[in-house]
Amino acid sequence: MTADAELLAQLDTLTTEAFRPDLAEIDRMSTLDIARTMNAEDTAVPAAVAARLPEIAAAVDGIAARMARGGRLVYAGAGTAGRLGVLDASECPPTFNTAPAQVVGLIAGGPPALVTAVEGAEDSADLAAADLTALELTAEDSVVGISASGRTPYAIGAVEFAGARGALTVGLSCNAGSALAAAADHGIEVVVGPELLTGSTRLKAGTAQKLVLNMLSTITMIRLGKTYGNLMVDVRASNEKLRARSRRIVALATGAPDEEIEAALTATGGEVKHAVLVILGGVDAPTAAGLLDTCHGHLRAALGLALTETG
The missing domain is CATH 1.10.8.1080 (Helicase, Ruva Protein; domain 3)
Incomplete structure (x- = not known):
């Protein structure tokens, strides 16, 4: 089997890549009907996240314990998953007055990949290892690999590299039985089902990942005393x-x-x-x-x- 044929066979097994025959005529629907259909699809996401709350809570407790000892929270992903990690990391300093190095977002291909596709970057586990090496990763750190498919080499490579160095690892994916979850101390598989547009995982999968990342960072910060009740008492008044x-x-x-x-x-x-x-x-x-x-x-x-x- 050629490499291309093997990749196609793998994609055929992924829920996030599944084809929806019932939506094959979506381009013939009215704009309002497409919007209604898309909105109805999105309503399934919170329930899928709710099914994984015990795993999310266990990951938070592990992350918070390490951060309380001076460790860092590091997100690692490619494409949409990487951008969501960078987004969550970038919002922690103004919201919780964290130092910029306390919560870090790594995206395959580096900063240019935030706005343009960097071809081949997601396929490199070695690139993830190099990015984490540059951070001088320690056993007190926590690394969250993010990948809708759960098979992205960059995310898996980040988790494997971190685990080998004693860091806490979390694998966030949107397919059951993923390699990413299997490689991590805490596997979080939020199965949202096939996308409205086949394989477009910036949709439901992206929404699910954003919801989970919100929980990981926000609840960790609550555990670290960054709030008083539901008030952001560590907010940085920068404007x-x-x-x-x-x-x-x-x-x-x-x-x-x-x-x-x-x-x-x-x-x-x-x-x-x-x-x-x-x-x-x-x-x-x-x-x-x-x-x-x-x-x-x-x-x-x-x-x-x-x-x-x-x-």
Whole structure:
């Protein structure tokens, strides 16, 4: 069997590549009917994600434990999967005030692949190993390989390379029995079924991957104390919108009047978490910083200490 024939045979076994005869006339439908059909297809995605919640939770616990010890979260994928990983990583610094190196997105082919296809990059496990080597991967890190098919060499190579170095590994795919999930400590297979357009995995598979990545990063950050309730108290106020959001978060957390909020934010250099602790804990800014350091950034624990000491 030739390499091309073997690849075709493999694709024939993948749910994400399956042909939908019932949609063979979709190009003859009205625009509204196509939209309705597409929307109906998308409604199946949350249920497919829900079926994998235990696996997602187990992966989060593993990632959070390592990040609490100073490890990093690294996403690795090709094409749409890689772009989704880079997107999720890039949103962590402004949302959770993480350092840029704490959550990293790797895409096969590097930054140019974010906007154009880099031919052959996804087929190289060696490229994934080189990218992770450049990061000086350690056993405290977590690597999430992302691939709709679950057979992309770049994603599998990243997981295998990371696993050999003792890092935690997660394999996120949209086909059951995938090689990617089998190679990882935590396999997450969200089976969303055949796509509206045959093989176009930026559709349901892409949506499923985005939902899972939202969970992996967001819940990990909650576990790391980056929130207070459902408030983003580690938000980085890097522009006027975020500065306004910071003031609003402090107001929601404390119920304090505007002048007290402004004074607390000024005293703490705009740090939301510190400002909340100053107001609710009745401490000054240096004491708030010390308490948060003692409690590894967990505001609830720091507040408990503050109230004990001032009570």
